[in-house]
Amino acid sequence: xxxxxxxxxxxxxxxxxxxxQIFDDTRTHSYPNQATTDALVDTGYDxxxxxxxxxxxxxxxxxxxxxxxxxxxxxxxxGEHLELRTALGYVEIPKLKISLSLEIDxxxxxxxxxxxxxFLEYLVITLDGxxxxxxIE
Amino acid sequence: xxxxxxxxxKEVYAKxxxxxxxxxxxxxxxxxxxxxxxxxxxxxxxxxAIVRRKNLAAYRSVIRDLEKSYPQKWGLIxxxxxxxIKDTHEEIVEEIKSRNLIGKPCYIFQIGRKIIKRTFGMGSxxx
Numbered sequence: 001x002x003x004x005x006x007x008x009x010x011x012x013x014x015x016x017x018x019x020x021q022i023f024d025d026t027r028t029h030s031y032p033n034q035a036t037t038d039a040l041v042d043t044g045y046d047x048x049x050x051x052x053x054x055x056x057x058x059x060x061x062x063x064x065x066x067x068x069x070x071x072x073x074x075x076x077x078x079g080e081h082l083e084l085r086t087a088l089g090y091v092e093i094p095k096l097k098i099s100l101s102l103e104i105d106x107x108x109x110x111x112x113x114x115x116x117x118x119f120l121e122y123l124v125i126t127l128d129g130x131x132x133x134x135x136i137e
Numbered sequence: 138x139x140x141x142x143x144x145x146x147k148e149v150y151a152k153x154x155x156x157x158x159x160x161x162x163x164x165x166x167x168x169x170x171x172x173x174x175x176x177x178x179x180x181x182x183x184x185x186a187i188v189r190r191k192n193l194a195a196y197r198s199v200i201r202d203l204e205k206s207y208p209q210k211w212g213l214i215x216x217x218x219x220x221x222i223k224d225t226h227e228e229i230v231e232e233i234k235s236r237n238l239i240g241k242p243c244y245i246f247q248i249g250r251k252i253i254k255r256t257f258g259m260g261s262x263x264x
Contacts, residue, residue: 025230026239044258060240062185063233067196067214067244074255081149084255088226088245101226105255
């Protein structure tokens with residue numbers, strides 16, 4: 001299945017995007033409520049999924065958080081340390097009928113949904129930069 | 138006064154020490170200022186944040202015993218107490234539902250979970 005590149009929220013350059021839906025651990029809350037939201041494929045991030053704190057709160061992920069001592073320390077490429085919060089939940093890609101139980105990270109200043117490398121390990125993905133398409137086998 | 142502090146993060150301490158030197162402060166002086174700032178920040182905690190702190194304190198008080206007695210099992214903490222230990226994550230989710238804990242601060246954890254550092258190659262999305 002092919003997904004066309006789109007412009008992310010804070011970049012002018014079109015990028016690989018996947019339409020996803022996020023659920024809390026009990027599957028009583030979802031974001032968005034219906035349909036899907038765009039998530040940027042980011043191979044520079046090695047977690048599963050990073051979401052803005054507003055979505056983290058809306059999903060009631062406070063009820064399925066990992067203890068702070070079990071949350072990974074995060075570091076940027078320039079050596080900056082970030083204080084993450086991590087909870088357990090689900091991500092679905094409805095078009096592919098894929099549902100994954102995984103760790104959902106958030107950070108106070110995060111503004112974009114990112115799909116990291118541990119998420120991508122579940123899939124076989126081809127990035128066709130010439131056609132601006134993300135292809136999943 | 139002189140004190141000994143254990144379990145300080147090595148990298149954070151190195152940065153703190155360098156920053157203190159940059160400002161011409163002794164470690165004790167810089168630490169006093171940092172502690173004052175931390176106290177001020179934490180004077181404005183929400184009820185939710187207070188419960189999360191209680192949950193963390195509960196986790197820290199039980200985790201070493203749990204690692205010996207229940208390795209690989211799953212735990213649930215809420216209201217500042219260990220609620221239950223179960224074999225699977227799914228059983229913990231059922232406990233959250235049956236105890237009406239959805240929307241309330243809880244900690245879910247697998248005992249002995251390995252923690253891997255996260256890294257970000259693109260700081261631009263993390264303003």
